[in-house]
Amino acid sequence: MGxxxxxxxxxxxxxxxxxxxxxxxxxxxxxxxxxxxVAPEGNQKKGRSLLQFLADRFYxxxxxxxxxxxxxxxxxxxxxxxxxxxxxxxxxxxxxxxFILKQGGAVRFQGREWIRPNQRGHFSLDFLKLQAVPVExxxxxxxxxxxxxxxxxxxxKELQSLWLQRCPHVDDWxxxxxxxxxxxxxxxxxxxxxxxxxxxxxxxxxxxxxxxxDISDLPAVSSPGLTRILVEEMLPSCEVLGAxxxxxxxxxxxxxxxxxxxxTPA
Amino acid sequence: xxxxxxxxxxILPGGDWNPLYDTSYLPPEGSDVVIVGGGVLGxxxxxxxxxxxxxxxxxxxxxVERDHTYSRASTVLSVGGxxxxxxxxxxxxxxLFSVDFLRNINEYLAVADDxxxxxxxxxxxxxxxxxxxxxxIMENNVKVQRQEGAKVCLMSPEQLRNKFPWIxxxxxxxxxxxxxxxxWFDPWCLLQGLRRKVQSMGVLFCRGEVTRFVSSSxxxxxxxxxxxxxxxxxxxxxxxxxxxxxQPVECAIVVNAAGAWSGQVAELAGIGNGPPGTLQGTKLPVxxxxxxxxxxxxxxxxxxxxPFVIDPSGTYFRREGLGHNYLGGCSPTEEEEPDxxxxxxxxxxxQDRVWPPLAQRVPAFETLKVRSAWxxxxxxxxxxxxxxxxxxxxVINMYFATGFSGHGLQQAPAVGRAVAEMVLEGHFQTINLSxxxxxxxxxxxxxxxxNII
Numbered sequence: 001m002g003x004x005x006x007x008x009x010x011x012x013x014x015x016x017x018x019x020x021x022x023x024x025x026x027x028x029x030x031x032x033x034x035x036x037x038v039a040p041e042g043n044q045k046k047g048r049s050l051l052q053f054l055a056d057r058f059y060x061x062x063x064x065x066x067x068x069x070x071x072x073x074x075x076x077x078x079x080x081x082x083x084x085x086x087x088x089x090x091x092x093x094x095x096x097x098x099f100i101l102k103q104g105g106a107v108r109f110q111g112r113e114w115i116r117p118n119q120r121g122h123f124s125l126d127f128l129k130l131q132a133v134p135v136e137x138x139x140x141x142x143x144x145x146x147x148x149x150x151x152x153x154x155x156x157k158e159l160q161s162l163w164l165q166r167c168p169h170v171d172d173w174x175x176x177x178x179x180x181x182x183x184x185x186x187x188x189x190x191x192x193x194x195x196x197x198x199x200x201x202x203x204x205x206x207x208x209x210x211x212x213x214d215i216s217d218l219p220a221v222s223s224p225g226l227t228r229i230l231v232e233e234m235l236p237s238c239e240v241l242g243a244x245x246x247x248x249x250x251x252x253x254x255x256x257x258x259x260x261x262x263x264t265p266a
Numbered sequence: 267x268x269x270x271x272x273x274x275x276x277i278l279p280g281g282d283w284n285p286l287y288d289t290s291y292l293p294p295e296g297s298d299v300v301i302v303g304g305g306v307l308g309x310x311x312x313x314x315x316x317x318x319x320x321x322x323x324x325x326x327x328x329x330v331e332r333d334h335t336y337s338r339a340s341t342v343l344s345v346g347g348x349x350x351x352x353x354x355x356x357x358x359x360x361x362l363f364s365v366d367f368l369r370n371i372n373e374y375l376a377v378a379d380d381x382x383x384x385x386x387x388x389x390x391x392x393x394x395x396x397x398x399x400x401x402x403i404m405e406n407n408v409k410v411q412r413q414e415g416a417k418v419c420l421m422s423p424e425q426l427r428n429k430f431p432w433i434x435x436x437x438x439x440x441x442x443x444x445x446x447x448x449x450w451f452d453p454w455c456l457l458q459g460l461r462r463k464v465q466s467m468g469v470l471f472c473r474g475e476v477t478r479f480v481s482s483s484x485x486x487x488x489x490x491x492x493x494x495x496x497x498x499x500x501x502x503x504x505x506x507x508x509x510x511x512x513q514p515v516e517c518a519i520v521v522n523a524a525g526a527w528s529g530q531v532a533e534l535a536g537i538g539n540g541p542p543g544t545l546q547g548t549k550l551p552v553x554x555x556x557x558x559x560x561x562x563x564x565x566x567x568x569x570x571x572x573p574f575v576i577d578p579s580g581t582y583f584r585r586e587g588l589g590h591n592y593l594g595g596c597s598p599t600e601e602e603e604p605d606x607x608x609x610x611x612x613x614x615x616x617q618d619r620v621w622p623p624l625a626q627r628v629p630a631f632e633t634l635k636v637r638s639a640w641x642x643x644x645x646x647x648x649x650x651x652x653x654x655x656x657x658x659x660x661v662i663n664m665y666f667a668t669g670f671s672g673h674g675l676q677q678a679p680a681v682g683r684a685v686a687e688m689v690l691e692g693h694f695q696t697i698n699l700s701x702x703x704x705x706x707x708x709x710x711x712x713x714x715x716x717n718i719i
């Protein structure tokens with residue numbers, strides 16, 4: 001299990017400057033630094049080896065590389081800081097909504113329409129007057145929300161739908177934090193999160209009100225089919241969308257394909 | 267031609283040419299800090315020393331580990347659990363800090379160009395069950411834990427049955443369940459991550475065994491006029507593996523992180539050589555204790571949500587992986603302590619002492635099949651089963667980081683930081699571990715934990 005994830009992150013595709021997991025290729029909205037992932041491979045390999053060559057020989061280059069890495073990490077932390085002044089003035093619902101909108105996600109208050117930021121990240125501040133209206137649905141897909149940032153989400157006590165698709169920093173630790181939303185959360189989507197594994201999915205059993213769970217396309221899960229069966233057993237009243245349980249099954253000897261040209265499906 | 271090239275390269279600065287003979291396997295002749303023991307505690311102390319030192323590169327640290335395969339080290343043979351459900355507040359704080367460290371492990375232990383670490387943390391929590399007698403103690407403990415910031419909830423047998431239908435709640439009066447920050451992880455990965463990071467920070471490693479301490483003593487008078495004999499270790503003799511050769515390493519500070527063998531290392535330093543009942547005669551009460559861990563398979567066993575369950579009888583188990591495999595064991599009583607001379611597994615112990623309470627608590631475990639088992643050592647503190655941290659009052663430059671009796675792995679990052687702060691600053695800064703100092707063995711103040719596995 002461990003070695004699989006290590007090769008995924010250590011592959012030559014990702015430049016040496018990046019310590020974060022690879023982003024799902026479809027949609028890196030709101031994460032500026034990681035746009036380098038889509039740069040052409042050839043260029044990147046040459047650039048990487050030159051920087052590495054220099055870093056191996058000069059302490060200043062090594063220090064520069066370390067500094068750039070740390071800056072990347074602190075950028076994510078900066079994005080996830082809580083907005084305490086908004087919380088004090090307008091209440092937790094508005095603060096949570098502001099946090100999500102600032103990250104690039106979408107929010108829906110009870111009885112209202114979805115509020116989304118436009119292409120340039122701007123959004124109207126009309127919702128500031130909705131201090132007593134609970135937030136019902138949050139779409140934080142693709143946002144750089146992490147463990148710290150969940151503070152703002154967990155204050156939304158009547159949250160019913162939470163979509164965390166393709167979030168690069170949502171991992172098992174974040175899933176273990178979701179239990180305060182157990183009484184209201186009915187829909188959760190984790191499709192495409194590169195850091196969520198079956199170990200984090202095990203702590204979803206606190207969410208006894210959950211009716212829809214989407215765990216498809218999780219690259220860090222070692223056996224997607226088996227995991228889906230176990231999650232279905234764990235949450236009997238929940239509809240689980242995930243990998244087909246037959247995916248990943250080994251074919252018996254009589255069902256092996258005759259041609260030896262291609263690799264046998266594992 | 268290539269021979270000449272190799273020769274020239276080795277002669278140039280940075281090469282390893284020694285005109286007389288190759289001594290690269292020997293430790294350096296002097297080192298500021300010598301850490302005896304390269305397990306998770308020793309490496310954690312090395313990491314924090316290098317991280318907190320001012321200016322960068324000021325301290326030379328040498329880690330002496332006699333077995334680089336870690337075949338008998340407690341770290342890698344451990345079940346890997348981490349919990350905050352202790353009764354001593356310092357233990358809860360240590361554990362909370364360590365969980366924070368593990369969560370941000372890729373920020374702490376990042377090495378450029380190396381893949382990020384995946385310690386495979388299972389955030390499933392611990393479930394401690396208490397009988398009628400223990401229910402009051404458990405409630406008190408939970409109050410202390412909540413005060414320190416742990417997220418623990420109390421459950422009645424009714425709630426327990428609703429949440430975990432596979433438990434038989436007969437005899438259970440109360441249960442405490444850790445909702446966050448508790449679970450289990452891969453200790454080998456933590457060890458390798460620390461090793462890799464610590465090597466990149468410039469810590470030297472040596473494969474050898476400490477056989478002798480050369481110290482000098484100073485007869486001094488305390489404020490009340492008593493005479494004390496203060497000792498200072500000047501040299502550490504490191505014997506190289508499978509050889510009679512040894513290297514005397516001059517040192518300023520020695521950290522005893524030898525785990526289950528810390529008692530022997532302390533004796534080498536002369537700790538405990540004196541009339542019993544005096545401070546000189548107080549030995550380090552850490553000894554080897556053997557513990558068994560069994561891995562079994564049970565297809566009808568509890569599902570994915572299984573926490574780390576600890577029965578009132580002392581038996582524990584947890585899930586391992588996706589395939590309905592479970593790890594578990596039990597601490598033997600004082601009379602049944604197995605002989606710690608080797609790491610052979612006693613399978614009868616499982617049949618007699620582990621299986622019956624398991625099958626009683628989880629009826630599905632009546633049909634199980636043991637797949638494998640192993641044994642490991644506890645660095646068991648016979649005094650009060652809690653760690654020893656900090657300097658020795660008489661051998662003033664020996665610092666301890668040992669004696670955690672089964673919960674060393676989960677407190678290692680925090681203890682490493684505490685010892686590093688003690689060495690560099692002279693007092694504890696983040697977590698106050700003054701109640702864990704060595705002097706409690708002489709004064710008799712036990713830091714007793716009310717439930718330990």
